Amino acid sequence: MTNDRRVIVHPDKPALASSVAARFLTKVVDLLDERPVVHIVLTGGSIANAVLEQVAQSSARDTIDWQRIHLWWGDERWVPLGDAERNEGQAHAALIDAIDIPEANVHAMPASDGGLTLDEAAEAYARELALHAPEGADTPVFDITFLGVGPDGHIASLFPHRSGIQVTDATVIPVRNSPKPPPERLSLTRPVLNASDRIWLVLAGADKASALGLALAGASRDEVPVAGIKGRRRTVFFVDREAAAEVPERLISPDY
Incomplete structure (x- = not known):
């Protein structure tokens, strides 16, 4: 696994969303030139939807x-289909319905x-992942995985001081008593996220x-879950200037 982590800083949220979208489109075109199918993991949140x-x-x-x-999705809120809180529904409104x-x-x-129960739902999504996995693997090879980061450092629905970030023997887990509502969720696990070729973390504010x-300073993944996230090829933090306030200058990419 590469240790290459880059932080690319943008002046504000609109510039951040526009730049990540342009980079995404360019990268996907390149990937489709190299392989027959491309697998993308989406996330929720206002900046992800803006992208x-x-x-x-x-x-x-x-x-x-x-x-x-x-x-695919990195996590989902355990709410009814059509609920405004569902990441999937937000992604449909932002992009999927237009393509x-x-x-x-x-x-x-x-x-x-x-x-399905919450546990059955986790098992069902794990089976769906396995159906599209290469022989001998449990999940597809994710070419790009988008992740947001919470103020507490959580990614997907893997929260600080909770057992989810430590799970290594499952691809999808049920999440209960989430510190952020709604209390029940589904989430990919850290090994699945880290098996992605590229992880693009997009955060603002x-x-x-x-x-x-803290994540870039080497905090514990149990304390700050995003600290335990690294893509196999590349890990890029796309951030606005406000979110970059505590990033060491040496880690900021000269791209911008």
Whole structure:
């Protein structure tokens, strides 16, 4: 696993969303030149949805063969289908409804009104991942995994001082008593996230500065879960100036 972590700072949230969207479109076109199918993991949150909206609005959007893209989620709130809190629904509104992607390529996590218990839902999503995995693997090779970071340093639904960040024997876990509502969720585990080729963490705002600073300073993953996240090829923190307030200058990429 590479130790290459880069921090790319943007002046504000709109510039951040626009830049990440443009970089995403360019990278996906390159990846589709190299392989038949590309797997992307999406996340929730306002800045992540702003990136998807920028992708949808880009004139380059239709240069991508969306028939060859598979979309997954890093976590999901255990609420009914159609609930405004669902990450999947927000992604549909921001991007998915605007692109020509087969329904079978959009791998939403189960909803609370789908007839499964929370534990059964975790098992069902694990089976879905395995169906699209290479021989001998439990999950697809994720080409790009988007993650947000909470003010407490959580990623997906893996929270500080909770057992989820320590799980290594499952691909998907049920989350109960989440410190952030809603209390029940589904989440990919840390080994699955870290098996991604590229992890793109997108975060904005002064309330994220402390978590980012601690993660890059080598904090414990149990204390600051994002500290335990590294992609196999690359890990990039795309941030705005406010979120970068506590990042050492030596870690900031000269890209911007």
